[in-house]
Every structure is written in C-alpha cells, then in structure tokens.
Amino acid sequence: MTELAVLDPAIGFIPEEIDPTLDLFDEIERLKVEKNAILLAHYYQEPDIQDIADYIGDSLGLSRKAAETDADIIVFAGVHFMAETAKILNPSKKVLLPDLNAGCSLADSAPGDQFEAFVKAHPDHIVVSYINCSAAVKALSDIICTSSNAEHLIRQIPEDQPIIFAPDKNLGRYLSKETGRDMVLWDGVCIVHETFSEKKLIRLKVQHPNAPVLAHPECEEAVLRHADFIGSTSNIRRYARESEATEFIVATEEGILHQMQKDNPNKTFIAAPPESGCACNQCPHMRLNTIEKLYLCLKHEQPELLMDEVLRLRALQPIERMLEMSVGVK
Numbered sequence: 001m002t003e004l005a006v007l008d009p010a011i012g013f014i015p016e017e018i019d020p021t022l023d024l025f026d027e028i029e030r031l032k033v034e035k036n037a038i039l040l041a042h043y044y045q046e047p048d049i050q051d052i053a054d055y056i057g058d059s060l061g062l063s064r065k066a067a068e069t070d071a072d073i074i075v076f077a078g079v080h081f082m083a084e085t086a087k088i089l090n091p092s093k094k095v096l097l098p099d100l101n102a103g104c105s106l107a108d109s110a111p112g113d114q115f116e117a118f119v120k121a122h123p124d125h126i127v128v129s130y131i132n133c134s135a136a137v138k139a140l141s142d143i144i145c146t147s148s149n150a151e152h153l154i155r156q157i158p159e160d161q162p163i164i165f166a167p168d169k170n171l172g173r174y175l176s177k178e179t180g181r182d183m184v185l186w187d188g189v190c191i192v193h194e195t196f197s198e199k200k201l202i203r204l205k206v207q208h209p210n211a212p213v214l215a216h217p218e219c220e221e222a223v224l225r226h227a228d229f230i231g232s233t234s235n236i237r238r239y240a241r242e243s244e245a246t247e248f249i250v251a252t253e254e255g256i257l258h259q260m261q262k263d264n265p266n267k268t269f270i271a272a273p274p275e276s277g278c279a280c281n282q283c284p285h286m287r288l289n290t291i292e293k294l295y296l297c298l299k300h301e302q303p304e305l306l307m308d309e310v311l312r313l314r315a316l317q318p319i320e321r322m323l324e325m326s327v328g329v330k
C-alpha cells in the first residue's frame with residue numbers, strides 16, 4: 001500500500017509502509033477503544049473520515065464537544081486552529097492532528113505581531129475574532145465567535161461600542177449588514193469560499209429554479225446576494241433536512257454534501273461552481289488529512305498539538321466568553 005509518513009518531531013517525516021492487508025476502518029475503531037480516544041471531524045473532511053468519526057460538526061459544535069469530552073485523546077480531523085482550540089479548552093487531553101500542516105488561509109492572513117499592531121491602532125475597540133485564527137490572535141481578542149453564533153454575540157455588544165472584526169472580511173461585511181453595526185474589518189478571506197463564481201451560480205439557478213441556494217457567510221457578497229439561506233455548515237445541513245425542497249445548490253466546501261446526501265437520500269445537492277474548472281471548492285488544508293494519516297496518528301499518538309501555557313490561558317478567556325454568550329445557540 002501507499003508509503004506514508006509519520007511525523008517525528010526530532011527528524012521530521014519518516015516513511016512508513018502500511019500493511020496492505022489491514023482494514024484501516026477496523027484498525028482505527030480498535031485503536032479508538034484501546035486508547036480511549038474520541039475522533040472529532042469537521043464537515044469538510046473527506047467522506048471516509050466523516051464516516052468513522054464519533055462526532056461531526058461545525059466549529060462551535062466541535063469546540064463544545066472538545067471541551068466536554070472525558071476521552072484521554074482527542075483526534076482532531078480538521079485544521080490546526082481547530083485542534084489548537086481543543087487544546088486550549090481541554091489541556092489535560094492529548095490532542096492529535098493527523099497532519100500538522102493542515103492550516104487555514106484565514107488564520108494565516110493574521111500573523112500575531114501584525115494583528116497586535118492593528119489592535120493597538122484602534123484603541124477603545126472591542127476585538128471580536130472568528131475562531132479561524134491562531135491562538136496568538138485569540139489571545140489578543142475579547143470575544144471569539146463562529147459562523148453559528150457571530151450575529152448573536154455581536155447583538156449583545158452595546159451599540160456605542162466600536163468593534164474590530166477579524167480575520168474574515170466577508171463574514172464581517174455580512175454581519176455588519178445583518179446587525180447594522182459598523183465594524184473595522186481585517187482584510188482576510190477563505191481561499192475556498194472566495195472561489196465561487198457569481199456568473200455560474202446565476203446560470204445554475206436558471207437551470208434549477210426550484211433549488212434554494214444555501215451559502216456559507218464566508219462567501220463573497222456577490223454570491224451571498226443570491227442565497228436563500230446563509231449559515232454555518234451545521235445550519236446549512238439542518239436547513240436541507242427541514243426544507244420541503246427536493247434539490248439545493250450549496251455554496252460551501254463540498255465535503256458537507258456527504259452528510260447532506262446521507263440525511264436526505266431522496267434529495268439532490270448541487271455544489272456551487274468555482275470560477276475555474278478546478279476543485280477549488282475543496283479546502284486544500286482540510287484535505288491534507290487522509291484515512292491513512294489518521295490511522296498512523298492514532299497508532300503513534302503523533303503529531304501532537306502542544307501549547308505554551310501562558311498563551312493558552314490568554315487565548316482561553318475569549319473562547320470561554322463565546323461559550324457563555326452563546327448558550328442555546330445551535
């Protein structure tokens with residue numbers, strides 16, 4: 001079978017051959033039980049990983065799950081900032097990420113030092129940061145939010161309090177419009193959600209006039225303006241389940257279509273088309289995780305997410321504030 005690599009912190013990647021006779025699904029299940037590990041997966045993971053996960057969710061659901069689990073090991077099938085958040089919330093657990101290089105364009109757009117200067121340049125502003133950011137940016141923030149709870153949180157901030165919103169300018173612009181709040185926006189975008197083509201979306205709507213367009217708020221304004229529903233991945237999934245419609249156009253990373261199709265075998269889901277004919281509606285960071293890397297990660301209990309305790313405690317406060325302020329939000 002494919003030669004894969006397992007991370008050794010001292011020497012980098014070393015190749016490891018996986019026995020081709022192994023059933024990796026059985027092996028992962030066995031290792032999960034043996035090691036008292038929980039596998040948390042985001043909707044943008046490949047279908048095989050979603051199928052073997054103990055919990056699949058959006059960023060809010062995954063954070064809540066990571067905070068409350070009593071497993072000894074959290075294997076995070078998602079990206080780096082998600083695993084980091086799990087470690088911040090539940091530091092006594094061993095947190096593993098199948099590929100430590102699974103980053104995020106939004107998190108990368110806001111390096112800690114530049115963000116610190118930006119915050120200093122806007123004194124008296126409350127800093128609301130989208131969870132898709134590094135621990136360093138979280139530590140400089142007052143409140144963390146996700147796409148499920150952002151509007152709910154911003155509505156709780158006094159009207160005369162100026163706000164910085166980072167790092168996603170598309171989500172920030174959408175929230176400004178919804179809440180009527182003027183916000184200073186950091187200039188970051190998600191490389192996946194900015195690829196959807198408005199022109200192709202309009203063409204698709206003409207071909208499928210009865211299909212509601214379900215879009216993630218990380219999409220550009222030109223795409224959001226054609227949406228019938230805008231929400232987080234979990235809320236897009238819920239909408240499709242509860243709707244009477246039988247076909248839907250979905251403008252977010254296409255990994256979510258797997259659960260939507262499983263929930264609704266008789267409904268049709270059409271992925272909104274990207275600008276070029278590429279597979280750019282698949283997140284290259286999320287897709288670094290594979291079932292093989294997941295197996296090796298559980299077997300060797302690495303790569304492990306480690307964090308400086310001072311940074312962790314500073315980053316914890318705005319995340320805890322988010323959880324307190326969004327009790328009951330789905």
Ligand code: 13P
Nearest residue numbers: 058059060146147232233
């Ligand atoms: P949610 O699943 O919280 O909607 O976030 C989407 C996303 O882009 C995660 O990286």
Ligand code: SF4
Nearest residue numbers: 104105190191192283
């Ligand atoms: Fe980051 Fe976008 Fe990938 Fe989500 S889909 S991890 S926001 S790059």
